[in-house]
Amino acid sequence: MYRRTFLAAAGLMLARPALAQGTALRIGLITPPAHQWSKSAVALAARITERTQGAVALSVLPAGQLGSESQMLQQLQTGALDLAFLTIGEFANRDAEFGALLAPYLVPDIAAARRLLEKPAAGTLLARTAALGLVGLGFGLAGMRQTLLRKPAATGADLAGRKIRALPLPQELDFWSRTGATPTPLPLPALYDALANGQIDGMQIDFEGTWNSRYFDLAQEMLASNHMMFPMLAVASGRRWKTLPEEVRTLVGAEVQASLTEILDAYQGIDTTYRSQIEAAGFPVRTVGAEFFGDAVPAWYDAWRAKTPILTQLEAEAGRA
Template identity: 45%
Template structure:
């Protein structure tokens, strides 16, 4: 058999094998970590993102979601993202701000007037521009923001004035902006992972907690509370991240596909909180617990103290305050 004839028979088979090999080389089974439990809005959004990415890529890319701190706490997942051991994560901005202080500006007390206003701030170009610094400063790529609801306070004891929080052990997410706020209030901020919060409030390990309306209602933190202070004192942003090392190895087309789909589902998280937060607060009011609404005047000088500290740590605060004023 001549070479040309042999090649004509073998080449299509070899070419097909080559195409399959190249295709599988670019296929990716992504792993995405979160601290939130399976029923949580963030976790559901992560699952929906994975399903749409699989469909859009013709099954070439899949996403396995690891909720409930299965891959570690946020600091550990951030380290995994930096080394490329973890592909993706939905993390609170808390952990990002511990590494890139400018993101602490997003926790400015009373920057947002309400949950809808919080969404408009996070969707602003100014907020999105902050993400540009992440690859160089943190080794991750930020593809957009989600959020939880505005922050409220659940207390075992009656709270009439900010002075009633003085010396109280108050559970917080472990990051500097919120720690500085409660130090200024005079409370004793106590970092604690989410799974430990219910029992800690029940047995008096903490006197109060900083929490959003969704979890106050769904995880029944009101069970062991006298007072729910509806203060709306702070936003609680979330960010969708991809390891910069993983990102570098993706094609331009895959980057665009992942960016578009993830941003869509992160944006949907914002829409969900805007739609549902008022209902959760109404449900909490229906428990018969004392529910008090307070505003910025309740915290007196604590807000000014926080601004003085963070205007130096986070220069972006000035621009974000302007965005907040322009988007009221």
């Protein structure tokens, strides 16, 4: 099991002398308030306040209030930010091994993704956050990645030349290039306008984001491709963490673990719920598998097994090998 072992928070009484002046913490996220990560962060803050009778206060700063994830990671490194829920992207850009978690069709669904993130390879990656000046507290997830299109694609060949919004990560960009599409990185706040004005022809997105941001109002088809999982890392600032009293570290660590469990539990139903709502709105959703993308998937694996050796371990643990 990769997760750090924390003492149970229930009944824990914090040492008042260490907290005489109170402890103020902040957690940053890029997700909007309606997103599950943000909602779980708010619940996390409430639990910490209750457990400590207000001695420790956690402020939740969603929707990129502190800047991009790159900027938040820098703030964590300097100790200017205490905690964050960050997408896998910022880690993959600094250490390619993290990007192996974005392997196409590595897992078929959220349940399998959750199991994989509890196995040794993920634990190895969690430990590598220390090299970035962080304390890895655990993994969470968002929904499986789907493909939203302004115009339908009968076959994978129809993606040729289409501008598909993707994250600026080597593994993700390479996958879409191999499909024949043109991967087009754009920040999340720019997606609605970019889809509306034709700057992009589609996007890699999950059902939750598609529903909450009404992207489907600007599109004609959603491919339920489930082609990638999308991990999240809960991290603390290494500099800030070591200055906190042991009692605070124990409690915050345990409560973050509770939040990650809440997130993982939620996403086993979120994809189904939001897909149903999108379909109920009359929008066409079509299920496709790896074969839809032709040779792109096996070609991707041939290239990335050599570049990121941990991929082979992940494949074995996922039962894909």
